[in-house]
Amino acid sequence: MHVEGGQLNMAKIKPERHSMPRQEAQVRRHNFNEVALGYTMETAMAEAERCLQCKKPTCIDGCPVQVRIPEFILALRDGDMWGAVEALKDKNNLPAVCGRVCPQETQCEETCVLRKKFESVAIGRLERFVADWEMEQGVRTPEVAPSTGKRVAVIGAGPAGLTCAGDLAKMGHAVTIFESLHAPGGVLMYGIPEFRLPKAVVGTEVDYVRSLGVELKLDAVIGKLHTIDEILASDYDAVFLGTGAGLPMFMNIPGENYNGVYSANEFLTRTNLMKAYRFPEYDTPVMIRPRVSVVGAGNVAMDSARCALRLGAEEVRIVYRRAREQAPARLEELENAEEEGVILNFLTSPVEILGTDDGWVRGIRLQKQELGEPDASGRARPMPIPGSEYELEVDMVIMAIGTRPNPLVFTDAPDLERGRRGTAVAKLDTGRTKKQRIWAGGDIVTGAATVISAMGAGKRAAADIDAYLKDPDQPWWVED
Numbered sequence: 001m002h003v004e005g006g007q008l009n010m011a012k013i014k015p016e017r018h019s020m021p022r023q024e025a026q027v028r029r030h031n032f033n034e035v036a037l038g039y040t041m042e043t044a045m046a047e048a049e050r051c052l053q054c055k056k057p058t059c060i061d062g063c064p065v066q067v068r069i070p071e072f073i074l075a076l077r078d079g080d081m082w083g084a085v086e087a088l089k090d091k092n093n094l095p096a097v098c099g100r101v102c103p104q105e106t107q108c109e110e111t112c113v114l115r116k117k118f119e120s121v122a123i124g125r126l127e128r129f130v131a132d133w134e135m136e137q138g139v140r141t142p143e144v145a146p147s148t149g150k151r152v153a154v155i156g157a158g159p160a161g162l163t164c165a166g167d168l169a170k171m172g173h174a175v176t177i178f179e180s181l182h183a184p185g186g187v188l189m190y191g192i193p194e195f196r197l198p199k200a201v202v203g204t205e206v207d208y209v210r211s212l213g214v215e216l217k218l219d220a221v222i223g224k225l226h227t228i229d230e231i232l233a234s235d236y237d238a239v240f241l242g243t244g245a246g247l248p249m250f251m252n253i254p255g256e257n258y259n260g261v262y263s264a265n266e267f268l269t270r271t272n273l274m275k276a277y278r279f280p281e282y283d284t285p286v287m288i289r290p291r292v293s294v295v296g297a298g299n300v301a302m303d304s305a306r307c308a309l310r311l312g313a314e315e316v317r318i319v320y321r322r323a324r325e326q327a328p329a330r331l332e333e334l335e336n337a338e339e340e341g342v343i344l345n346f347l348t349s350p351v352e353i354l355g356t357d358d359g360w361v362r363g364i365r366l367q368k369q370e371l372g373e374p375d376a377s378g379r380a381r382p383m384p385i386p387g388s389e390y391e392l393e394v395d396m397v398i399m400a401i402g403t404r405p406n407p408l409v410f411t412d413a414p415d416l417e418r419g420r421r422g423t424a425v426a427k428l429d430t431g432r433t434k435k436q437r438i439w440a441g442g443d444i445v446t447g448a449a450t451v452i453s454a455m456g457a458g459k460r461a462a463a464d465i466d467a468y469l470k471d472p473d474q475p476w477w478v479e480d
């Protein structure tokens, strides 16, 4: 840290953060290897030098799981790598994931004090560096508390479920995760592509959670295999629902049933989880046609567009009804997509998908939009411009306009209250639902959000489950 005579010497701090080495855009658009290559030890230590080690670290307030950020950066700066790992993983069970996909620019890095004058410390890149360093050495398992004799069922092995399970296991509870897919990780595994988040990284972090003693039951669809009530009746003291929001939404415009229209979920699941990009080595194919339009401008849309490019599409276009500034994707991902050659059409919305006589997509009818007053989301509302419709020739359309919770988990659970958009109603500070001994958190409660917000919910629920199991006579539900 640059302190002289008790005063911070800002002149010695490098105003810009150290840049992240990346594969060249023209090279990476043809492969699925990771785009961001990671810091070297030398760069990481130099970046760690930029941290002011604030007495009141506002960066921690910006982190939904309250990572001890200055402590891990200080240990890194001093070359105490295991100390850095310990400080980082004390609060975060999935740091190599978060270091890659968290929107740090709107969280810990946004509240970094350095940002008042300079670029914030690259906290996410340092987090990734420390987590990757540990993976190279071999991940260590911390000691867990002695067994409490209590059993908790966690439904869903996404970031919410894995975090909740990992924390409960550290507290000494016996945890079983029931996951419907054949691989754990949730969206980290089936949605986010290899070039942003290598599956080996997800696998290592899932193995860490397992090493804490968590049992993982795969191919276990709750709502079909067992109902929630059956699980509660079968010797579990508590249930956490972390089943996410994996049900795709469509626009309900004419033509959505033509061959060549995919939901982003199906397209990405085939490509990533089922490894269609390595077909026929893996036996799931994915269709790819020369001209692809992706509807939406969130991370899901960018991932779909960039996968389509890598799979060989000649022209890939994002179509989004609002302006660039309102695009929900991380800025970095929008820029990455653009650099790779994805065309971005803002203030444009599809009104119809056009088809051939034999039922294949041949085009898309679009309508230009202008921005009006803010809507319920607080963003300027897109308003159609009458008479501005035009047609574009495309052969494939991917819908990436949002998702909702899959209702399957609620089968035979009429007493679990649900929100208007099919979400589970639960307290945000504890995860408690109105049904005793059932907690919920992550996308199933908030709707599609972020990895770290799901992890934060999993963490808060784990703390509350622990408190409840120690004192089950407390009142279950108190209206706010």
Ligand code: FAD
Binding pocket: 101, 102, 103, 155, 156, 157, 158, 159, 160, 161, 178, 179, 180, 181, 184, 185, 186, 187, 188, 191, 192, 220, 221, 222, 223, 242, 243, 244, 245, 246, 268, 299, 300, 303, 330, 406, 408, 409, 441, 442, 443, 444, 448, 449, 450, 451, 452, 454
């Ligand atoms: P999920 O990750 O959806 O996990 C839920 C798990 O529950 C799944 O494994 C599912 O198979 C399982 N499940 C569902 N129903 C059942 C059932 N009935 N029985 C048993 N198991 C069940 N966020 C970011 O922060 N940064 C990003 O860059 C980013 N990119 C994204 C890209 C894509 C393509 C997508 C789709 C999302 C992205 N997100 C990103 C959002 C983020 O991934 C999610 O907010 C987060 O994964 C939610 O975590 P979760 O644990 O609540 O749910």
